[in-house]
Amino acid sequence: MFTPARRMALTAFSALAATSLFATPALATVFHQGISLRPEAQISRDGSVRLSGTYHCELSPTSGAVQIKATVVQDGSRLSIGAGEVFCDGREHAWEAVSPLAAGLHAGPATAVAELQEIHMAGLMPRAVDTVAQDSHDVEVVDHR
Template sequence: MGIHGSRMALAALSALAATAVFTAPADATVFDQGISVQPYGHITEDGKVTLSGTYHCTSPSPMRAKLQIAAAVVQDGTRIGFGGGEADCDGEEHAWEATGSLRFTPGVHAGPARAEVQLNEVHFSGLLPRSVDTVAQDTQEIELIESR
């Protein structure tokens, strides 16, 4: 039994429409996930930069997924990215903090910068990550402050 050409086209169009309707935009949060970054970060004398903020999330739907925090600082054309650990997804708001070394990025200094943070859902296949989806993000101009 064959499928007539117009029925095939209608099926393809229906599938495309369903995908458009049920796909969330890239910057949308899924299942009320959210993350924010404070308007300032700290640089220590021993060459580390720290960002902090808050997040909230619910458990990822597939059991083989984990939510992790990723942070980055961008300043004067230099970008440093670092992890902020695994998120505790119980629906409550939690504080997070992420610290990265400036050992290989000595150009980052006290002053204006841009902070980028993401709440990423990491899907696993066995022990290895299969894919990463950003479920919440925040980007804002911040001030890096020297801490002692």
């Protein structure tokens, strides 16, 4: 029995496509996660920078630790800040990230990004950091100094 090469190639391609569609990476996050960023960044009287918003997440048995990373970029200055403790219980929570230094930021428009990150550990060391939710948009930096 003779099978044309074109038909055999099409069959192999279909099998590969089906495998790609239905295979999920072992550490993929399957629960709903989200983060939002308020449209304003604050520079306090003491010179610290504050970004804030809300998040929600749920942990799966394969989830690692969860953290929030906030970044503000203005006129070539870039400031990344970590937020406090993250609770993944499916409910919405407020978050706030504060840096003690303004690092070249001033009043005016900027771009900010908030990321909800999952950290997968290998022993005591991080093996991978995955961004599971992100919010990015223009913000207004308000200087209260």
